[in-house]
Amino acid sequence: MAAQESINPSKPKLNFSDQFKTSFLPMSSIDPVSGQITFIKEREFSKVSKGYTYFQENDILFAKITPCMENGNTVIAKGMLNKFGFGSTEFYVLRPSNIVEGRFIYYLLRSEKFRKEAKAVMSGAVGQQRVPKKFLIDYPLCLPPLNEQKRIADKIESLFAKMDIAKRLIDEAKESFELRRAAILDKAFRGELTKEWRLSQVEILPNLETKIPYGWKHVILSDVVQVNPRRTKLQHISDEQECTFVPMGAVSEISGTIEEPEVKSFVIVKKGYTYFEENDIIFAKITPCMENGKTALASKLINGFGFGSTEFHVIRAKQHINNKYIYFLLRSSKFRYEAKMHMTGAVGWMGYTKLDRKIKG
Structure with a gap:
């Protein structure tokens, strides 16, 4: 050189x-x-x-x-x-x-x-x-020859400039992501996402008295789900059996999924942790995890069950109730805002304990 x-x-x-x-x-x-x-x-x-x-x-x-x-x-x-x-x-x-x-x-x-x-x-x-x-x-x-060196450097800078623009657009998209998702969920639970479908059903008329879409009704959450259901007896599970374990940090507040589950022996988790089953919804009850959106559908659990942080509520949809509908409700900014208003406990350890909120369904 x-x-x-x-x-x-x-x-x-x-x-x-x-x-x-x-x-x-x-x-x-x-x-x-x-x-x-x-x-x-x-x-x-x-x-x-x-x-x-x-x-x-x-x-x-x-x-x-x-x-x-x-x-x-x-x-x-x-x-x-x-x-x-x-x-x-x-x-x-x-x-x-x-x-x-x-x-x-x-x-x-x-x-x-x-x-x-x-x-x-x-x-x-x-x-x-x-x-x-x-x-x-x-x-x-x-x-290479001097002119080609210059062309190579120019090309590098041109490509880097395009990457900078792409990064800026991605950053801007991330900033608006939460707002857009909140708007979508808000529309979903006001019936706006399926409005065109309802209007196409000519025999259906708007429900003017209740101000909600025809066919919908007001219920409280506990009418359609079990909150912290009783744990299934697991006498047949040996202490050495591997189990799915979900600490609070394993739930992504951005995607609302379990991204990094752990595997622990049954003897380690069978006492002192929250039990849940396949397709249950785990809902963070403590601040700031609840407000941040740490809610997820439990799936791909070893042997169909798992354990996790004691700061989760477990929500199990009743028969004929779509658990994904409930999941998106719990993830909506409107639900989280109302839940925050009902939190109790010391500063930094406030939790949401009541899940009897009225919903439209």
């Missing part, structure tokens, strides 16, 4: 007053994810001209120490006062020659392949390992 760029080039003579303002880049000023400078400090020339790394505008700064090198603390120096600056002694400075596009070398140094190879040759005490300068000097690379 040394034939294409100078590594740690000599510092020229700099005749400036002690109070002369100059740019300074600590290691922390480099964002390892984006490979960009996040801030530039101003320092008096006398305070940085000795004992720090000198570089010029458009030089490449490459972190040589662990874990900064592996993390990607590599950047092109831009926006420096008077076109030069000083920085951490843990930077190597690479200055491209006139046959090399600086961005081409920059993206090479930031590549995962290069960093893995650099990590393999690090030396020094644990926590203070560094990439030897010789690795950079002797590193072999295939160098």
